[in-house]
Amino acid sequence: xxxxxxxxxxxxxxxxxxxxxxxxxxxxxxxxxxxxxxxxxxxxxxxxxxxxxxxxxxxxxxxxxxxxxxxxxxxxxxxxxxxxxxxxxxxxxxxxxxxxxxxxxxxxxxxxxxxxxxxxxxxxxxxxxxxxxxxxxxxxxxxxxxxxxxxxxxxxxxxxxxxxxxxxxxxxxxxxxxxxxxxxxxxxxxxxxxxxxxxxxxxxxxxxxxxxxxxxxxxxxxxxxxxxxxxxxxxxxxxxxxxxxxxxxxxxxxxxxxxxxxxxxxxxxxxxxxxxxxxxxxxxxxxxxxxxxxxxxxxxxxxxxxxxxxxxxxxxxx
Amino acid sequence: xxxxxxxxxxxxxxxxxxxxxxxxxxxxxxxxxxxxxxxxxxxxxxxxxxxxxxxxxxxxxxxxxxxxxxxxxxxxxxxxxxxxxxxxxxxxxxxxxxxxxxxxxxxxxxxxxxxxxxxxxxxxxxxxxxxxxxxxxxxxxxxxxxxxxxxxxxxxxxxxxxxxxxxxxxxxxxxxxxxxxxxxxxxxxxxxxxxxxxxxxxxxxxxxxxxxxxxxxxxxxxxxxxxxxxxxxxxxxxxxxxxxxxxxxxxxxxxxxxxxxxxxxxxxxxxxxxxxxxxxxxxxxxxxxxxxxxxxxxxxxxxxx
Numbered sequence: 001x002x003x004x005x006x007x008x009x010x011x012x013x014x015x016x017x018x019x020x021x022x023x024x025x026x027x028x029x030x031x032x033x034x035x036x037x038x039x040x041x042x043x044x045x046x047x048x049x050x051x052x053x054x055x056x057x058x059x060x061x062x063x064x065x066x067x068x069x070x071x072x073x074x075x076x077x078x079x080x081x082x083x084x085x086x087x088x089x090x091x092x093x094x095x096x097x098x099x100x101x102x103x104x105x106x107x108x109x110x111x112x113x114x115x116x117x118x119x120x121x122x123x124x125x126x127x128x129x130x131x132x133x134x135x136x137x138x139x140x141x142x143x144x145x146x147x148x149x150x151x152x153x154x155x156x157x158x159x160x161x162x163x164x165x166x167x168x169x170x171x172x173x174x175x176x177x178x179x180x181x182x183x184x185x186x187x188x189x190x191x192x193x194x195x196x197x198x199x200x201x202x203x204x205x206x207x208x209x210x211x212x213x214x215x216x217x218x219x220x221x222x223x224x225x226x227x228x229x230x231x232x233x234x235x236x237x238x239x240x241x242x243x244x245x246x247x248x249x250x251x252x253x254x255x256x257x258x259x260x261x262x263x264x265x266x267x268x269x270x271x272x273x274x275x276x277x278x279x280x281x282x283x284x285x286x287x288x289x290x291x292x293x294x295x296x297x298x299x300x301x302x303x304x305x306x307x308x309x310x311x312x313x314x315x316x317x318x
Numbered sequence: 319x320x321x322x323x324x325x326x327x328x329x330x331x332x333x334x335x336x337x338x339x340x341x342x343x344x345x346x347x348x349x350x351x352x353x354x355x356x357x358x359x360x361x362x363x364x365x366x367x368x369x370x371x372x373x374x375x376x377x378x379x380x381x382x383x384x385x386x387x388x389x390x391x392x393x394x395x396x397x398x399x400x401x402x403x404x405x406x407x408x409x410x411x412x413x414x415x416x417x418x419x420x421x422x423x424x425x426x427x428x429x430x431x432x433x434x435x436x437x438x439x440x441x442x443x444x445x446x447x448x449x450x451x452x453x454x455x456x457x458x459x460x461x462x463x464x465x466x467x468x469x470x471x472x473x474x475x476x477x478x479x480x481x482x483x484x485x486x487x488x489x490x491x492x493x494x495x496x497x498x499x500x501x502x503x504x505x506x507x508x509x510x511x512x513x514x515x516x517x518x519x520x521x522x523x524x525x526x527x528x529x530x531x532x533x534x535x536x537x538x539x540x541x542x543x544x545x546x547x548x549x550x551x552x553x554x555x556x557x558x559x560x561x562x563x564x565x566x567x568x569x570x571x572x573x574x575x576x577x578x579x580x581x582x583x584x585x586x587x588x589x590x591x592x593x594x595x596x597x598x599x600x601x602x603x604x605x606x607x608x609x610x611x612x613x614x615x616x617x618x619x620x621x622x623x
Contacts (some may be wrong), residue, residue, distance in 0.1 A: 025439040028526040032433025035426040036449060039495025044452060047463035054463060061466065107357060113350035124358045126612065127605055128365070132555035134573050135594040139368040142587050148384040150367045156383075185361065189616045213345070234454055242456035245557045252580055269458045269558075276462045277562060285462045293459040300454055 048293065054286035061282045072287035082288070084263050085271035092173050092267065093240030096180045101232050103184040105225070108191035109217075122192075125185030133179070137249035140179055141166065166250055169264035176265070179246045180239075187232055194228040195221065223312040230307045234300055241296050244269040268292060368598070372396070372591035379588050392588065399592040403578045404568070412571035415489045415560070416553040422493030423500060423549035424542060430496045431504035432530050436516055446505070453498045458558075464488070465562060477569065484565045489556070493549065500545045503615060507541035508534060544615040547608055551601055572597045 030037070055072055057065035076082045107125055111118050128136065143149050144165035152162040165171045202220050211219065247265040251258060259266035259274075272292070276285030371379060372395055373388040399405070434446045468482035477485040511534060519529045535542070557573045564570055576597070579590040605612060 022440070025437050026441075029433050029437040029439035029442055032437065032526075032530075033430045033445065034433075035494060036430040036496035036498075036501060037445075039426075039492065040449070040452070043464065043492055043495060044460070047460035047467065050463040050467065051460060054466070061469070106353070110350045110353045110357070113346060115347060115350055115354065118354075121354045121358055122613070123605075123609060124361055127602065128361055130551050130555075130605060130612065131598050131601055132557065132573060134555075134557040134576065135368075135598050136364060138576065138590055138594050139364045142371050142591060143364055143367050147382050148371075148379055148587075150363060150384065150386075153383055182361065182364065186616065189613065193616065238454050238456050242458045244458065269456075272458060272461070273558075273562075276465070282462055282466065289459045289462050292456060296454070296456050296459070 051286045051289045051293070054283055055290045057283045057286075059283040059286075060280045065283060068283070072284050073291075075284065076287055076291065081263065081266065081271060085266045085268045088173065088264065088266055089241060089243065089268040092176055092243060093237060095173065096177045096240050096243075097233055097236040099177060100180065100184055100187060100236055101229055103181055104187035104191050104232065105229075107184065107188035108195055109221075111188065111192050112195045122189065125188055127185070128182040129184070129186035131182075133245045134249055136182055137179055137246045140175060140246075141250060144175055167261055169260070169262040172250065172260050172264040175250060176243060176246050176267075180243075190232070191225065191228055194225050198224050226307075226311040227313065230303070230311050233303055233307075237299055237303060238296060241292065241299070242269050243267050244273065248273075365598075368591050368594055371588055372595045374588050376586065376588060395588050395592040396596070399579075399589040399596070402586075402589055403575050403593070405572075405575075405593070405596075407568060408570055408572045408575040411486075411569060412554060412573070415486050415556075415571055416550050418486065418490035419493040419553035420546055420550045422490060422495075423497060424546050426494050426496040427500040427504050427545055428535060428538065428542060429530070430501050431508055432534060434501065435505045435508040436511075436530070436534055437526065449496075449498050450502055453502070461558075461562065468563070483563055484569065485563075486569070488563045489553070489559055493553075497549070500549065504538065504541045504545060507538055511537050540611070540614060543608070544611045547604060547611050548615055551604065554601065 054065060056067055056069060058068050058071075059065035111121060111125075115121070144151050146152050146162060146164050146167075149165075151165070156162045163171045165175050198221065202224075203216055206216050206220060244267060247259070247267045247270050251260045251265045259270055268288070269292075272285050272288045275281045275288060370386070370388060373391050373393065374385070374395075375388075375390060375392045378385060378389055378392075434442060434449070465483070468488045471482045471487075473479050473482050473485050473487065476487065479485045482488050482491075515533055515537070516529050519533045524532065555573070556571075560571050560574050564574065572593075576590065576593055579586060579593060
């Protein structure tokens with residue numbers, strides 16, 4: 001992010017000479033950002049505080065909430081479905097995020113070569129990432145069907161086994177990961193912009209020093225791309241933890257009620273949704289929300305901390 | 319990387335060099351092309367299968383192995399799909415929500431981005447970082463609380479509901495309070511406009527609002543279009559929120575209406591695919607028309623969240 005450059009006050013003299021101007025600016029500045037500020041408090045801070053409160057209550061959504069202390073949290077600790085949902089979500093995230101980074105990086109590197117018709121590839125990669133996930137998920141129900149799906153047709157004609165993607169708990173989450181990869185084109189473009197920003201002289205001098213293509217990737221491309229990779233990981237983590245639509249649709253969602261074979265598609269937000277809006281356990285769902293909030297903050301902080309060891313900011317200096 | 323190799327002029331044609339030249343062409347343009355074309359096929363496959371399945375009859379869809387091209391083109395799946403659910407009504411609902419949310423996004427995000435970029439005030443950057451930091455938080459965390467809050471807000475009879483629940487309001491109104499990603503994107507763009515332009519307008523006696531409206535907003539048009547398109551597509555694609563907030567069948571947008579195709583034991587996947595094709599089509603068309611703005615959204619904002 002390049003915002004830091006603007007934090008320098010353009011003329012520090014104005015601060016002393018024009019106190020009224022500064023006050024005027026503050027008034028107008030706050031006025032202009034007031035829509036966000038109001039939303040941040042009314043639709044962000046307040047709901048989070050309210051969620052904390054509701055998590056300490058028994059509440060169906062109709063009669064007023066009754067305080068029950070930390071009961072929801074102890075229930076959660078002993079709730080196998082909670083653990084299953086947490087496991088499923090982490091499993092999915094741990095699989096989807098690194099795969100997403102690798103796919104985006106490969107596509108970006110391929111697009112960064114001298115190919116004249118790159119605009120066509122760019123469009124084709126990008127398009128699926130803006131299509132509605134619910135529609136793509138419905139398509140995957142058909143695509144992955146062992147009988148009339150394209151995927152197993154290709155697998156069997158290649159002599160490979162033909163898994164029951166949506167019926168076998170070992171494969172259902174792979175289906176979710178596949179759906180997520182259709183969004184990789186977007187990240188490939190972000191990575192491509194990053195690749196284009198690397199000074200070509202670095203590659204030239206490395207080549208003169210006799211570094212091969214792989215070595216140049218390891219020592220130049222990868223380090224300079226680490227800020228973008230970190231950004232992808234952080235956003236991917238947040239999206240991974242909130243995966244819902246694809247899981248909901250792949251299970252048949254509304255009608256069948258379950259969450260896939262052996263609850264293998266019961267993602268965390270899916271479980272939260274079931275508790276709050278199908279079973280009317282709003283208090284319990286609020287406790288689930290609090291845990292999700294804390295987990296995402298802690299995981300993001302852990303990633304940032306871990307990233308200190310490998311993110312390279314040297315080239316970012318403006 | 320091979321970019322530098324391919325960019326270098328190759329003139330020498332002696333035998334040892336010819337081999338390296340061939341290798342350069344191979345690694346610099348053949349290999350990437352093969353990778354790119356194969357990946358494009360993978361990315362296009364779902365789209366292809368959707369359209370093909372939409373054009374098969376029920377019996378052909380059930381046959382094994384599946385045909386790659388429909389035997390008898392069942393174009394009547396499209397009218398059948400439209401008649402299977404109240405497609406017109408759902409399209410109308412989707413459009414109302416999309417237009418409302420888009421207006422909100424354009425109005426609020428331009429104003430907020432202006433406040434975060436064109437006026438210098440104490441605490442501005444701290445608040446901006448706070449705003450951007452919220453991009454990382456998973457939205458579902460506040461779903462339960464928001465649902466309860468909206469369930470207590472009076473709707474004054476809008477859409478015949480007692481509260482905001484079962485109206486379009488929870489899907490439209492929050493858009494009027496800005497979106498961190500769009501604010502970020504628009505702010506980056508506004509920072510690129512020379513400060514002198516605002517100063518000149520102020521010297522001419524323009525108020526802050528006039529400077530915003532007459533000077534900065536016209537110059538921000540590309541970013542406004544980016545936000546407009548992204549917000550419209552996001553509202554059209556939204557699934558979880560309408561699923562939560564809308565309870566009457568006649569208020570569903572297309573996203574939720576599609577579920578009716580799977581509501582019986584006998585799912586007619588060809589009709590479902592036909593309806594999906596119709597829902598996806600406007601997004602594809604907008605993309606083809608306005609591709610430049612999507613790509614710009616990525617390069618200006620650095621990232622699309």
